[in-house]
Amino acid sequence: MPKLGLEMEQGTVLEWTVRQGDEVSEGEMIAEVESEKSIGEVEAREDGTLRRVYAEEGDAVPPGTPIGIFAAPDADIADLEAEAEAELEDDAETAESEGETAATKTAEASGAVAATPETAGGGGDDGSQTGDTGGSSDDVKASPRAQKRAEELGVDLTTVEGTGFDSAVTEDDVEAAADAAESEPAGEGDTEEVKASPRAQKRAEELGVDLTTVDGTGFEGAITESDVEAAAEAEPPVKRAERQRGGVEWLSAERPELDRYERVTATADPPAGEALFETMEAVRTAFEQRVTMTDVALVLASATLSEHAVMNGTFTESTHQVAEPQHIALVADINGSVSGVISDAANKSLTEIVDIRQSVDGESEPSHQATFTVTNAAETAGSGRLINPPAVAALEIDPTGERAVPGGNGVTIQPLVTASLTYDTRAIGAGEAQAFLDGFFERAARASELILGSYRGRE
Template sequence: MAVEIIMPKMGMAMKEGTVAIWHKKVGDTVKKGELIASIQSEKIEAEIEAPADGTIIDISVSEGIGVPPGAVIGYIGNKNEQVPSQPDPATQATEHQEIAATVEIDKKRKKATNQASNGKIKISPVARKMAEAAGLSIEHIHGTGPQGRITKEDVTEALAQNDAEKGEMKAAAVEASKQLKVEGMRKVIADRMYTSIQHTAQLTLNSKADVTELQALQRKLTSIAEKNHHNKLTITDFIAKAVVLSLQKHEQMNSAYVNEHIQQFANIHLGIAVALENGLVVPVIKHAEQASLLHISQQIKLLAQKAREGTLESEEMAGSTFTISNLGAYGIEHFTPILNPPETGILGVGAIEVRPAFIGENIEKRSYLPLSLTFDHRVLDGAPAAAFLKTVVQLLEEPHALLL
């Protein structure tokens, strides 16, 4: 005689259970106690074991279908046995309430081991998917289902505990960190940079200059300068001279936006940013339009030395009309320098890159210098700013013009 497979009553409040997965199909032979289906209600998941030895001769309730506890969801019998006539599911449920109640699951039972007798962890399919998606190891999740089976509620609880532990770790990290009061030079820099961003319309243009010939000229002139003036010429010195000549040609860049007026300066006071251990200072080469390449080089070195020694006078850091910031020593290429208020422009200099390039029909090794120009769009538009940057590039690529 065929044996009914009953939807169990999983908890006193359960009104309906759903077949999540059938692990067996019609025609499969099963042994009593063998897993044949996974079911779930709103709050609980469980597995149904075969109530007898035999063959699955009918599956009455398909996967995803919900029925009341006590309803017949399938039959086990002999291989060719006929399926009994099936009454209304509600009638079935009423008739089998007592049977369903005998397999009621107490979710509050003591936590059982996750290991079945064969060492395999028992976990519902839904719970397994949740754990895999969250990257949780099921070996460390305590199961509260039958025989220690892990349910979706167990995974949810494990996730909540995991989040709580992460929160505690973050809190501990915050407690372990130290807070530094923003004061002195750092406070001045912070205030000036914030003011610069808040009160200007900044835009940055990027370009590159082929400085292969410039490097050759620099090496040649350096030996002469060291011999006659005890001074080594650097690429920064040539860049500074190129900027000064470009500012003379493009006067709009040598200006400031003050009280809704554009103030163009008659003289060029060139700021050279110097990085210190605790901040940044910008000493100024006054009247740079009157200075030779050698004088600019000497002033850059003198002011940088005084900056590092902390002996710069306040007037040596005031009145700049344009600034150069060089991060090439740090391997940086293009970057976005921030305006030094109230100036209209600042030129960022990156690290020289050596790469092959076509020169006519031939491939040669060339050196390229990245340049980043940030300007105040309230003072001038992109085209004149680009023209200024183009002039700087041309002077660096035709370095003998810097000596005239």
């Protein structure tokens, strides 16, 4: 289980994207895991096969715990199996010991005592017995996936009849209970203003739909999951795009949302600034007159994102979703709206980037949710902190400055290039933001190499 953050205590396997025995290529995603604050992907570091799976989907384990074995198809993994199984056994014993200690402390705190022949009924005159007949979800036998699904759908596990081994509750049992709830009338004591099934409530939260505006087609007018999806599709396209993608804007100092966003600014060293302009002019002269500083900045930003992946993602529903493909929004018009989203930018050549930028109508709806944003201050009139929620970061480059340096032969004018990164503090730290800008200008110093590299394999 990878460690997704310094404060991570436990990770949950959300999905195995390949099955045991499947062959996988280097860089291909094997699994998706979730910590308390973010979701990450486990990728293959080399070509090989998923040989063993120790953590099933829905299982939660501490970081560092073996969740599987990935190796060459014909490799001897006996030693790896022994090592993993020994570690898992140690973890199980530790967890059992901690559980017993916690249970003892809980019993002592509540005044509970262990049953003895005397207290069980033999020592009382009336022969009566007392005991706790109540139950809780902790007492229910349920698979990890069933527990996770119950939490998602708002289903009380104590009310679900299990059909699994030894009457354990399965994920299918939970979903069947949720489906049954959709067709049942609300209880007499229900004070909710809107009748909606648990699945409908969750879907409404995902799609940002106000349940009070939805007409229900379920029993006695209850809102179903299908009603929510139909309401979302019925919204005007512009409103739906704003709800799904947030929107590019600049935050002024008076805006309350400013508290969630911070901005860090850095200045390029003279060699890096000069390299940017020299590269742009060289490309224009050689074969691509249409190239702008925005296009060059996007290639550099994409290369930097490959190393600083936390910047490439979104933040919704208290979750920082780190994305693998780079869908970079370009803010390149005077009004500050998105003029295009370069999908999978890491795999685009400079020419392809220019073609997309020029072909996308500024009023068109982007085809992908932006995971990062780039703008050139020389091409926009906005001021303040640039944001494009739910994306967690936006880069603004300003190549318009100049630096006058006195010397023996008079004053030398050097380019003064600055870059500002606005970031969502709920997902990104100040150190991570500064490291990104440092990496961006390191790559600016070798811009020509990276621009040429964008064409490799595309001749």
